[in-house]
Amino acid sequence: MGGSRRMMRLVIVCLMGVLAVVQAVSAATNVDSVRLWRAPDHTRLVFDLSDAVEHKLFTLSNPSRLVIDIKNATMGGALSKLDLSNTAIKTVRSAPRNGGDLRVVLDLSSAISPKSFMLKKHGDKNDRLVVDLFDRTKPIEKTVQQVVQLESGRRDIVIAIDAGHGGEDPGALGPKTGKRRLREKDVVLAISKQLASLINAEKGYRAELIRSGDYYIPLRKRRDTAREKRADLFVSIHADAFKNPKARGASVFALSRRGATSETARFLAKKENEADLIGGVGSVSLDDKDAVLRGVLVDLSMTATLGSSLQVGDNVLKSMDSVARLHKKQVEQAGFAVLKSPDVPSILVETGFISNPDEAKKLNSSYYRKNLSKAIFKGIKQHFQSVPPAGSYIAFVKNGGDPKLASSSGREHVISRGDTLSAIARKYGVTISSLQKANSLKSSSIRVGQRLNIPRS
Ligand SMILES: [Zn+2]
Numbered sequence: 528m529g530g531s532r533r534m535m536r537l538v539i540v541c542l543m544g545v546l547a548v549v550q551a552v553s554a555a556t557n558v559d560s561v562r563l564w565r566a567p568d569h570t571r572l573v574f575d576l577s578d579a580v581e582h583k584l585f586t587l588s589n590p591s592r593l594v595i596d597i598k599n600a601t602m603g604g605a606l607s608k609l610d611l612s613n614t615a616i617k618t619v620r621s622a623p624r625n626g627g628d629l630r631v632v633l634d635l636s637s638a639i640s641p642k643s644f645m646l647k648k649h650g651d652k653n654d655r656l657v658v659d660l661f662d663r664t665k666p667i668e669k670t671v672q673q674v675v676q677l678e679s680g681r682r683d684i685v686i687a688i689d690a691g692h693g694g695e696d697p698g699a700l701g702p703k704t705g706k707r708r709l710r711e712k713d714v715v716l717a718i719s720k721q722l723a724s725l726i727n728a729e730k731g732y733r734a735e736l737i738r739s740g741d742y743y744i745p746l747r748k749r750r751d752t753a754r755e756k757r758a759d760l761f762v763s764i765h766a767d768a769f770k771n772p773k774a775r776g777a778s779v780f781a782l783s784r785r786g787a788t789s790e791t792a793r794f795l796a797k798k799e800n801e802a803d804l805i806g807g808v809g810s811v812s813l814d815d816k817d818a819v820l821r822g823v824l825v826d827l828s829m830t831a832t833l834g835s836s837l838q839v840g841d842n843v844l845k846s847m848d849s850v851a852r853l854h855k856k857q858v859e860q861a862g863f864a865v866l867k868s869p870d871v872p873s874i875l876v877e878t879g880f881i882s883n884p885d886e887a888k889k890l891n892s893s894y895y896r897k898n899l900s901k902a903i904f905k906g907i908k909q910h911f912q913s914v915p916p917a918g919s920y921i922a923f924v925k926n927g928g929d930p931k932l933a934s935s936s937g938r939e940h941v942i943s944r945g946d947t948l949s950a951i952a953r954k955y956g957v958t959i960s961s962l963q964k965a966n967s968l969k970s971s972s973i974r975v976g977q978r979l980n981i982p983r984s
Pocket of ligand 1: 691692698699711765766767
């Protein structure tokens with residue numbers, strides 16, 4: 528009796544061993560961590576995985592939830608640490624399901640459109656599952672206001688500033704400063720914000736930040752946003768690394784002709800882009816032109832755009848010579864996807880090599896970043912001073928217009944610290960809404976250094 532019982536126990540132990548092995552093989556994938564980024568129009572969740580997974584996404588209502596089912600996975604990351612403020616997500620929870628599967632549930636506070644995709648293992652990054660939650664309540668574009676501004680003949684020259692990388696993509700990494708390594712995405716965002724505040728403080732100019740926080744924007748979206756904002760210039764800011772840590776110096780890039788040519792083809796292939804192109808090729812309507820002529824027109828626009836890009840790039844490079852060591856003395860050309868706008872002159876400024884310890888140190892200093900931004904803007908101003916866009920305030924003044932007439936009453940108020948819109952309205956005896964209208968303000972938020980046109984009371 529005792530012998531057979533021992534035998535039985537042995538069989539059970541063996542079986543359990545087999546089961547354990549089966550489980551170990553099938554539940555191979557671990558969610559090592561979960562990260563979150565909030566962008567102006569969506570929230571991105573990134574699941575860092577030990578291996579590629581199969582997953583399913585679906586929404587449930589009453590209460591509103593987004594469910595992410597991941598096959599053969601376990602949760603190793605801490606969901607409670609995610610900063611959910613200002614997102615559509617109220618809470619995140621997870622639980623095992625069907626034995627080895629994992630279910631992640633997001634409780635939602637507002638409507639979203641979810642999208643998900645896998646990112647393959649790349650460099651030092653493991654496989655990742657990316658879930659984007661696009662906000663449904665998109666702010667209305669201010670196109671009408673911009674058109675009104677255009678017609679007034681005193682419009683601002685719009686500079687779109689694109690801080691490279693962001694969010695999931697840190698860009699190039701510099702040497703360690705303090706606890707962690709200097710990251711290109713942080714350095715270029717700081718420079719971009721500095722540049723934007725200089726531009727906004729200058730009458731006749733306005734800056735639009737393509738990226739204003741730590742999140743990623745696809746390259747094509749960056750240049751499309753610049754076109755939507757009716758930018759007169761697109762400036763992409765970078766601080767890349769090179770294999771050789773001794774490599775140093777700033778450089779300015781414009782698109783290479785070859786890149787432009789292939790992009791023409793791409794633009795023509797994309798039927799939905801035609802509407803954008805019509806606005807871009809001057810007043811010429813492309814609707815009734817055949818494909819060949821359309822190609823020629825877009826090509827002409829691209830050639831003109833490239834010419835302007837090279838001119839403004841040359842001004843910026845020469846101006847930067849006073850604060851930074853230059854990598855090359857002339858504007859270089861390459862097929863950067865972010866520069867491939869058919870109608871917005873675009874340059875890419877490499878502010879320095881973050882891989883060079885000396886330059887990394889400089890790029891990490893706000894003093895240097897300010898000087899660098901000043902030099903970049905000086906170059907931009909020189910360019911637009913010599914060829915101001917038609918209808919702009921700069922063109923108006925250059926052509927002998929009285930700067931005082933540029934605002935509707937000739938009065939202007941420069942915002943200083945502590946100013947509020949209501950206090951300014953009281954001071955000049957006008958209403959808040961007339962102030963907003965005269966300055967195309969969408970809200971009551973104003974910034975120090977901003978110039979407001981004071982309408983007639
Ligand atoms: Zn870069």
